Amino acid sequence: MSDKCDNVKYHVTVTDKTDSRTALLRAMELVVLEKGSRNLSLREVARTAGMSHAAPGHHFGDKEGMIAAFAREGFARFAETMAAGDPDNMRGSAYIRFARENPAHFDVMFRSGLDTSKYSGLAEGAHGTFGALVQSVAEAQAAGIQPDAPTEILALRAWSLVHGLASLIIDRQLDDVVDEDEIDEVIQAILDSRPR
Amino acid sequence: MSDKCDNVKYHVTVTDKTDSRTALLRAMELVVLEKGSRNLSLREVARTAGMSHAAPGHHFGDKEGMIAAFAREGFARFAETMAAGDPDNMRGSAYIRFARENPAHFDVMFRSGLDTSKYSGLAEGAHGTFGALVQSVAEAQAAGIQPDAPTEILALRAWSLVHGLASLIIDRQLDDVVDEDEIDEVIQAILDSRPR
DNA sequence: TGTACATCAGTGAACGCGCGTTCACTGATGTAC
DNA sequence: TGTACATCAGTGAACGCGCGTTCACTGATGTAC
Secondary structure (H helix, E strand, O other): OHHHHHHHHHHHHHHHHHHHHHHHHHHHHHHHHHHOHHHOOHHHHHHHHOOOOOHHHHHHOOHHHHHHHHHHHHHHHHHHHHHOOOHHHOOHHHHHHHHHHOHHHHHHHHHOOOOHHHOOOHHHHHHHHHHHHHHHHHHHHHOOOOOOOOHHHHHHHHHHHHHHHHHHHHOOOOOOOOOHHHHHHHHHHHHHOOOO | OHHHHHHHHHHHHHHHHHHHHHHHHHHHHHHHHHHOHHHOOHHHHHHHHOOOOOHHHHHHOOHHHHHHHHHHHHHHHHHHHHHOOOHHHOOHHHHHHHHHHOHHHHHHHHHOOOOHHHOOOHHHHHHHHHHHHHHHHHHHHHOOOOOOOOHHHHHHHHHHHHHHHHHHHHOOOOOOOOOHHHHHHHHHHHHHOOOO
């Protein structure tokens, strides 16, 4: 019984610790969504999380550390989403889905000028992005779905297409062009279309 | 002769005024290139231009006004570049060229969350981007270069492709993937490739 | 069981800094007469 | 031609503010004995 009690206490402690750190990351996500990644501040994140302004520093060291932790979380989610993606369209839909479901992560990971070489796990995640796409294209070529053009070129083209579409959506550049209730089918049509 | 003198004086004045304003815009371009559009400040721009920190406020009203002026300049350059672009690839090369030659403008225009509705000239510029692409696609379709698929979908696809490629280049995501001296031919190959 | 100590997540005050904006001003240039 | 006034680009001091970071601390929990 004392063992059980200890375990429970231990578990609660770990949970609290995890929750607090996670709460800060969730707060950062909210702040980025609301104010944009340009106006991110440790104090705003702490305020949103309902903690003291020094809490983020305690957990992440400094501002860049918090951003890196957030990006690392993003790369993990990204890898999951891509792994579960449909090989038939070279994980294009998965890429778009990730960006739409995690716009804050997408922004910080790919478009914030984050120096991925300074933090372990980030460079691997960033580098893995293109690797995953190349592999997807190679699979599609093996299945005869894609032509025998250079795999790297096709992969870069596929990446450009989905990255651009994701960016345009996130930056609300399509708001005046596509109705909100048509956006899903339009996305599908764009990915499926076969230009000459 | 007094007329001539007056004219000269007048001309010099106008030139100085223009130069000063232009100098601030050039300084802003440098600052955005060096520190990123996220870390833009009026004082840094003024410092770079060698003027007092209050000069930008004098010319542009406030920070947002300076950004809007910079974006307006960008949309003008963009329209020029696109108009001179090759219809055969639906101005895709022109889009990429604009982004590579004016990365600071590209960033502020399309990716900074700028509210284009607040300043005259910006909404028109932003809206015209897609219009130009639709027209380019329609021309290509009329010439039989593009299939009879819905023009809007093909235009959105073409926009996604060039916007994504431009973004990946500007955000240095291709640095580990493509050699610097191969980038031009790779870009061409990506735009020319015909995936199934 | 209790007591003494160690750990460590989180706090709150304090710091120095760069920022955007305001505002009275200066001084060069243009205009009226 | 000269004189008096108007305009206006640009200045420099001053303001209040939010920021990142540091640091001694508190207090809850775990550990040793």
